[in-house]
Amino acid sequence: MSLLVAKFGGASVGDIESIKNAASKVAQEVRRGNKVVVVVAASAGKTDKLIDYCKSVSPRPNPREYDSIISTGEQLSAGLVTLALEQRGLNARSWMGWQIPILTDSDYNKAHILDIKPEKLLSRVEEGEIAVVTGFQGIAKDGSITTLGRGGADTSAVALAAALKADRCDIYTNANGVYTANPTLVSKARRLKSISYEEMLEFASMGTKGIKPRSIEIALRYGMSLQLLSAFGNDVGSDMPGTLITDKDHTMENKPVKGLAYSRDITRITLFNVKDQPGIAAKIFNGLARASVNVGMIIQPASCSGKLTDITFTVSKDELARAIEIMEEEKDKIGFVSLQSDKNVAKVSLIGSGMRTRSGVAFTMFQALAEKDINIQVIETSEINITVLIAEEYLELALRILHTTFGLDQEEAG
Amino acid sequence: MSLLVAKFGGASVGDIESIKNAASKVAQEVRRGNKVVVVVAASAGKTDKLIDYCKSVSPRPNPREYDSIISTGEQLSAGLVTLALEQRGLNARSWMGWQIPILTDSDYNKAHILDIKPEKLLSRVEEGEIAVVTGFQGIAKDGSITTLGRGGADTSAVALAAALKADRCDIYTNANGVYTANPTLVSKARRLKSISYEEMLEFASMGTKGIKPRSIEIALRYGMSLQLLSAFGNDVGSDMPGTLITDKDHTMENKPVKGLAYSRDITRITLFNVKDQPGIAAKIFNGLARASVNVGMIIQPASCSGKLTDITFTVSKDELARAIEIMEEEKDKIGFVSLQSDKNVAKVSLIGSGMRTRSGVAFTMFQALAEKDINIQVIETSEINITVLIAEEYLELALRILHTTFGLDQEEAG
Numbered sequence: 001m002s003l004l005v006a007k008f009g010g011a012s013v014g015d016i017e018s019i020k021n022a023a024s025k026v027a028q029e030v031r032r033g034n035k036v037v038v039v040v041a042a043s044a045g046k047t048d049k050l051i052d053y054c055k056s057v058s059p060r061p062n063p064r065e066y067d068s069i070i071s072t073g074e075q076l077s078a079g080l081v082t083l084a085l086e087q088r089g090l091n092a093r094s095w096m097g098w099q100i101p102i103l104t105d106s107d108y109n110k111a112h113i114l115d116i117k118p119e120k121l122l123s124r125v126e127e128g129e130i131a132v133v134t135g136f137q138g139i140a141k142d143g144s145i146t147t148l149g150r151g152g153a154d155t156s157a158v159a160l161a162a163a164l165k166a167d168r169c170d171i172y173t174n175a176n177g178v179y180t181a182n183p184t185l186v187s188k189a190r191r192l193k194s195i196s197y198e199e200m201l202e203f204a205s206m207g208t209k210g211i212k213p214r215s216i217e218i219a220l221r222y223g224m225s226l227q228l229l230s231a232f233g234n235d236v237g238s239d240m241p242g243t244l245i246t247d248k249d250h251t252m253e254n255k256p257v258k259g260l261a262y263s264r265d266i267t268r269i270t271l272f273n274v275k276d277q278p279g280i281a282a283k284i285f286n287g288l289a290r291a292s293v294n295v296g297m298i299i300q301p302a303s304c305s306g307k308l309t310d311i312t313f314t315v316s317k318d319e320l321a322r323a324i325e326i327m328e329e330e331k332d333k334i335g336f337v338s339l340q341s342d343k344n345v346a347k348v349s350l351i352g353s354g355m356r357t358r359s360g361v362a363f364t365m366f367q368a369l370a371e372k373d374i375n376i377q378v379i380e381t382s383e384i385n386i387t388v389l390i391a392e393e394y395l396e397l398a399l400r401i402l403h404t405t406f407g408l409d410q411e412e413a414g
Numbered sequence: 415m416s417l418l419v420a421k422f423g424g425a426s427v428g429d430i431e432s433i434k435n436a437a438s439k440v441a442q443e444v445r446r447g448n449k450v451v452v453v454v455a456a457s458a459g460k461t462d463k464l465i466d467y468c469k470s471v472s473p474r475p476n477p478r479e480y481d482s483i484i485s486t487g488e489q490l491s492a493g494l495v496t497l498a499l500e501q502r503g504l505n506a507r508s509w510m511g512w513q514i515p516i517l518t519d520s521d522y523n524k525a526h527i528l529d530i531k532p533e534k535l536l537s538r539v540e541e542g543e544i545a546v547v548t549g550f551q552g553i554a555k556d557g558s559i560t561t562l563g564r565g566g567a568d569t570s571a572v573a574l575a576a577a578l579k580a581d582r583c584d585i586y587t588n589a590n591g592v593y594t595a596n597p598t599l600v601s602k603a604r605r606l607k608s609i610s611y612e613e614m615l616e617f618a619s620m621g622t623k624g625i626k627p628r629s630i631e632i633a634l635r636y637g638m639s640l641q642l643l644s645a646f647g648n649d650v651g652s653d654m655p656g657t658l659i660t661d662k663d664h665t666m667e668n669k670p671v672k673g674l675a676y677s678r679d680i681t682r683i684t685l686f687n688v689k690d691q692p693g694i695a696a697k698i699f700n701g702l703a704r705a706s707v708n709v710g711m712i713i714q715p716a717s718c719s720g721k722l723t724d725i726t727f728t729v730s731k732d733e734l735a736r737a738i739e740i741m742e743e744e745k746d747k748i749g750f751v752s753l754q755s756d757k758n759v760a761k762v763s764l765i766g767s768g769m770r771t772r773s774g775v776a777f778t779m780f781q782a783l784a785e786k787d788i789n790i791q792v793i794e795t796s797e798i799n800i801t802v803l804i805a806e807e808y809l810e811l812a813l814r815i816l817h818t819t820f821g822l823d824q825e826e827a828g
Binding site: 016019054058062065066072075076078079083084094096098143145 | 430433434464467468470471472475476478479480482483485486489490492493494496497498500501507508510512513557558559
């Protein structure tokens with residue numbers, strides 16, 4: 001018998017049918033002899049609707065009231081999932097963040113969990129009751145409701161799993177795990193049976209759906225095994241239905257690359273003929289930072305002339321206009337001659353802990369892309385990640401080539 | 415400076431415009447130097463929608479979860495009204511039932527308030543903060559959310575006003591007080607400036623809109639002055655804008671009748687030729703009581719023959735079919751010969767504490783109706799109420815005649 005935390009996201013409780021379906025997933029786990037603590041998000045679109053209400057009354061709503069209002073979304077989900085479980089003959093009870101309690105700081109809209117007191121909840125779960133907990137929310141010291149920010153229901157689930165010393169935290173989404181590459185672009189992609197925390201962090205940072213980096217970090221800190229699996233598929237009964245995120249990744253894996261990630265939400269800006277002097281990069285990026293424009297990749301080649309160089313960096317698509325505006329404003333201060341931007345770029349990443357101990361992965365990647373005449377515009381590497389910026393039109397081709405090159409096209413990957 | 419409780423019903427917080435309007439009413443009171451505690455209901459239709467959600471998951475939803483779900487309606491209202499007050503530059507804060515706390519028993523869906531601990535809220539109100547409280551809900555000893563049943567937001571408001579020792583409890587509705595008769599039927603009807611608790615109880619029991627009997631009973635117990643006034647009109651600034659319900663009714667009123675009430679939601683059943691023997695009435699009404707059919711007026715004339723009599727009673731329109739069914743089932747046991755029912759009836763009541771000390775009110779009423787050939791089918795009287803059952807087609811005529819007869823057609827009634 002295991003103690004499981006099962007988290008259902010917005011789409012998984014998006015309507016009455018989905019709610020009943022979520023209840024059936026929980027019921028399957030109960031039949032397998034497990035104790036289950038369910039964590040629910042607000043139904044898809046509900047939080048946005050509540051935010052709209054707030055905004056229509058006040059353009060800058062008081063954050064305390066805002067949190068109190070939007071927290072009703074999870075309260076509704078938790079109640080309805082509890083009713084659906086009872087309708088299946090199971091013994092269940094909803095728990096609001098304040099009822100457990102999940103104690104947070106008073107940083108409304110993006111509060112941090114300070115402590116969870118799980119004793120009351122745990123004693124009922126041990127008596128055989130299913131707990132259905134509102135994700136995304138907690139209670140501050142003064143008794144106000146707080147919310148944890150977007151993706152906060154995952155955070156709630158993982159933090160609760162850690163506090164309960166659960167055996168596993170299952171994250172149900174409308175994906176069904178992590179793939180070696182996006183299956184809609186790479187037909188030979190395969191679902192990974194397991195993945196390490198740090199690899200998953202890389203995937204999540206690249207925007208791979210399923211779970212947010214913050215939750216993975218908490219899981220890593222507490223050594224809590226996470227499982228990403230489908231809320232809608234029928235594979236809960238199988239042995240390992242989704243992708244397990246764990247530090248106990250004992251798959252006999254000899255591939256250096258675990259999978260590929262990519263992003264199209266990226267644009268490139270190049271400043272030409274910048275004076276190559278100390279502090280120039282700081283000048284450029286300070287202005288962007290002040291305007292809260294996030295800079296992604298950066299490349300500043302050593303200049304041959306010793307006097308002038310070109311600096312390239314990337315920003316997300318919706319921040320491009322603002323970034324260009326700031327550069328033009330500070331053109332004289334920075335001292336560049338011209339600026340070029342390109343929206344038609346994409347980045348592709350190889351991700352895998354195995355790269356640490358294998359040399360030549362980058363070389364193999366560059367060679368494979370070169371063979372197809374795919375030009376690499378920027379390169380960025382970390383210990384377990386090599387990312388390149390290429391023209392967007394080559395994205396699918398690059399993914400397929402790399403997938404084959406690194407031996408991921410197999411019946412049983414991962 | 416007074417401490418006021420201001421309660422806004424579902425229609426008064428039904429949409430964003432109404433919410434802003436409610437905030438403007440509160441702002442007016444604050445400008446007049448008053449401290450205000452606002453109590454809000456869920457927006458009109460919201461609770462029904464939430465109940466629909468519950469029912470679509472479970473035909474007989476668990477009452478604890480049901481309360482937790484439907485309580486989100488007031489939580490939303492309270493947050494939005496608070497935002498609207500802040501948007502007007504006022505200092506406000508929402509309070510859920512559990513945050514105050516308003517302690518109730520665990521009788522979910524129809525909980526009773528056991529105690530209110532107003533100290534925390536009061537200290538903030540005394541510092542100049544407007545408190546916006548969720549009506550209709552409280553918290554049980556075990557930390558579960560409870561609701562007080564339909565009309566519960568009025569109960570919350572009056573109970574909170576009593577706990578806070580407020581100077582007055584204002585109930586804002588889409589009516590603007592209590593009238594000598596329904597103005598849509600009696601054009602010469604006038605708004606009453608004040609009315610006693612017991613008179614208001616009679617009006618409310620007859621279905622007069624604005625406030626439920628339960629809240630009036632609480633106000634009576636604590637001597638809390640209530641004021642019924644319009645959420646939408648512009649008369650807050652005037653001296654006495656609505657109808658004051660109080661035991662300090664010092665209007666120089668020499669009329670025995672304060673006003674007229676009526677109901678069309680009534681049907682008459684007559685059982686003919688019932689054996690006139692002891693216990694016969696009990697036989698009839700036990701069956702109805704077992705089926706939870708509420709019997710209204712009853713008349714059992716002393717039979718002339720000493721053997722057979724006719725018994726007449728009234729039930730509401732939606733219980734008529736069930737009542738007839740029960741009578742037919744028990745026909746032999748009761749021993750009546752035939753049954754006649756009539757849907758086309760209405761009841762008309764004279765209400766007024768002054769009847770206690772004035773004789774002849776009933777006679778004047780019967781005479782006035784007789785002059786117009788309006789037949790009285792059943793009569794029921796209490797100390798401050800005379801009610802008659804008549805054919806529905808004469809309802810408007812009866813109301814107009816009685817309104818004139820009892821001197822209510824005046825510029826300044828009440």
